Amino acid sequence: MRSYHQRCALAKALDVVGDRWTLLIIRELLIRDACRYTDLLNGLPGIATNLLAERLKELEAAGLITREDEPPPIATKVLRLTSRGKELAPAIAALGWWGRPLLAEDVDNDAFRDHWVILPLRQYVRDRSPGARPITLALRLGKEHVTLETASDGSVRVQPGNPTRRDALIDGEPGTILALLSAKVSLAAARAKGVRFEGDPKILRRFGSKYTSGVVHDSENVHGRS
Amino acid sequence: MRSYHQRCALAKALDVVGDRWTLLIIRELLIRDACRYTDLLNGLPGIATNLLAERLKELEAAGLITREDEPPPIATKVLRLTSRGKELAPAIAALGWWGRPLLAEDVDNDAFRDHWVILPLRQYVRDRSPGARPITLALRLGKEHVTLETASDGSVRVQPGNPTRRDALIDGEPGTILALLSAKVSLAAARAKGVRFEGDPKILRRFGSKYTSGVVHDSENVHGRS
DNA sequence: CGGCATCCACAGTGATACTG
DNA sequence: CAGTATCACTGTGGATGCCG
Numbered sequence: 001m002r003s004y005h006q007r008c009a010l011a012k013a014l015d016v017v018g019d020r021w022t023l024l025i026i027r028e029l030l031i032r033d034a035c036r037y038t039d040l041l042n043g044l045p046g047i048a049t050n051l052l053a054e055r056l057k058e059l060e061a062a063g064l065i066t067r068e069d070e071p072p073p074i075a076t077k078v079l080r081l082t083s084r085g086k087e088l089a090p091a092i093a094a095l096g097w098w099g100r101p102l103l104a105e106d107v108d109n110d111a112f113r114d115h116w117v118i119l120p121l122r123q124y125v126r127d128r129s130p131g132a133r134p135i136t137l138a139l140r141l142g143k144e145h146v147t148l149e150t151a152s153d154g155s156v157r158v159q160p161g162n163p164t165r166r167d168a169l170i171d172g173e174p175g176t177i178l179a180l181l182s183a184k185v186s187l188a189a190a191r192a193k194g195v196r197f198e199g200d201p202k203i204l205r206r207f208g209s210k211y212t213s214g215v216v217h218d219s220e221n222v223h224g225r226s
Numbered sequence: 227m228r229s230y231h232q233r234c235a236l237a238k239a240l241d242v243v244g245d246r247w248t249l250l251i252i253r254e255l256l257i258r259d260a261c262r263y264t265d266l267l268n269g270l271p272g273i274a275t276n277l278l279a280e281r282l283k284e285l286e287a288a289g290l291i292t293r294e295d296e297p298p299p300i301a302t303k304v305l306r307l308t309s310r311g312k313e314l315a316p317a318i319a320a321l322g323w324w325g326r327p328l329l330a331e332d333v334d335n336d337a338f339r340d341h342w343v344i345l346p347l348r349q350y351v352r353d354r355s356p357g358a359r360p361i362t363l364a365l366r367l368g369k370e371h372v373t374l375e376t377a378s379d380g381s382v383r384v385q386p387g388n389p390t391r392r393d394a395l396i397d398g399e400p401g402t403i404l405a406l407l408s409a410k411v412s413l414a415a416a417r418a419k420g421v422r423f424e425g426d427p428k429i430l431r432r433f434g435s436k437y438t439s440g441v442v443h444d445s446e447n448v449h450g451r452s
Numbered sequence: 453c454g455g456c457a458t459c460c461a462c463a464g465t466g467a468t469a470c471t472g
Numbered sequence: 473c474a475g476t477a478t479c480a481c482t483g484t485g486g487a488t489g490c491c492g
Binding site for chain 3: 487
């Protein structure tokens with residue numbers, strides 16, 4: 001991208017990440033941490049492959065990503081965000097938060113990838129009993145496996161992949177799982193929308209949204225075991 | 227801009243504000259609140275006038291800005307952010323914060339407008355004695371006049387324009403004033419860099435950065451009256 | 453297959469000139 | 473003052489080709 005040539009922090013940031021596709025590439029890398037070129041192509045429906053190659057070069061030159069050969073088991077180069085790249089997380093979170101009301105538009109024509117839900121999960125879901133025993137939750141969204149772990153400070157780690165040990169399993173559509181874990185919807189309602197739940201439903205009481213009171217679990221838990 | 231057609235809040239946000247120049251236009255409107263077309267042209271060095279016209283149409287259609295005729299004294303149409311548009315402030319702040327380390331680059335070739343400093347002022351400067359008597363500070367940056375008012379909650383209102391009543395006046399270069407008000411630099415050091423200060427230097431103790439301890443005022447205040 | 457490079461039609465951009 | 477018109481140029485998206 002051409003520089004704006006303005007002595008302004010916002011303009012300087014946009015000089016680096018203001019190009020088309022750039023922030024979406026960062027989004028993918030924030031979700032996955034380690035990525036192959038093809039993973040990015042899959043996660044960015046609509047991007048032209050030459051454009052992805054070009055952007056990756058620019059991002060590497062700007063110090064936001066690294067591409068490294070991995071030890072023998074892995075044949076391909078792996079792309080990662082540098083710490084400087086990861087520092088974009090708050091900005092991406094803020095933009096995504098602003099964009100939430102727009103999600104209703106164009107629902108049917110839009111492409112969707114199950115792992116995209118990891119970003120809002122990280123952002124909204126909190127542990128409502130930080131002191132209690134740590135919990136590991138396995139999510140299954142289509143073919144995507146996601147691990148959710150409570151930390152001691154009330155935050156919740158959300159990463160792609162399957163956990164070795166789990167306290168419960170939720171299987172269903174991304175939107176419904178997000179609603180369930182941010183306590184916008186009861187387990188009964190989620191089940192009505194096709195969610196499968198394995199484990200003790202009480203575990204769900206641990207989770208709520210950072211932004212709403214989220215009392216649905218408690219009042220409707222009686223229906224949970226149906 | 228072409229839509230990304232992805233069911234993702236970030237992609238949806240970028241569908242609206244991801245175009246070149248768009249976020250910088252929002253920046254200008256966040257700083258000034260009410261703007262004429264020409265004010266924007268002046269505040270966005272490098273933009274082509276047809277591009278600005280086109281972006282403004284898009285932003286109006288997206289519900290981020292309004293353009294209205296004003297009552298008789300004002301002959302021209304005035305552009306304002308809608309509440310939805312103002313909600314971009316946190317995202318712009320986050321991006322600007324990320325971009326700060328890049329400000330060192332290209333210092334001499336970059337265009338600069340004095341009022342741009344209002345955004346970082348709003349973001350970093352805080353009132354360290356929220357309980358104390360409210361303070362109004364007048365800033366003069368080149369030809370730009372800025373008013374700074376402490377609120378009761380420790381925040382500081384920063385707006386363009388000259389206050390009717392003021393407790394003190396600071397006149398100097400934007401960067402130096404920003405450093406002074408975020409307590410990165412003592413009054414003596416600021417004066418050495420050409421800052422003119424009228425009023426009781428003790429007032430400066432009220433101000434510090436949200437992100438650093440900022441103890442410069444206290445330890446060096448003895449030199450302030452030189 | 454993963455990771456690009458090349459080519460091309462076209463949409464977006466920037467500089468300037470012009471208009472009500 | 474607030475744009476529109478024009479036009480050369482650059483960036484983008486899609487297809488396809490190449491190479492280990």
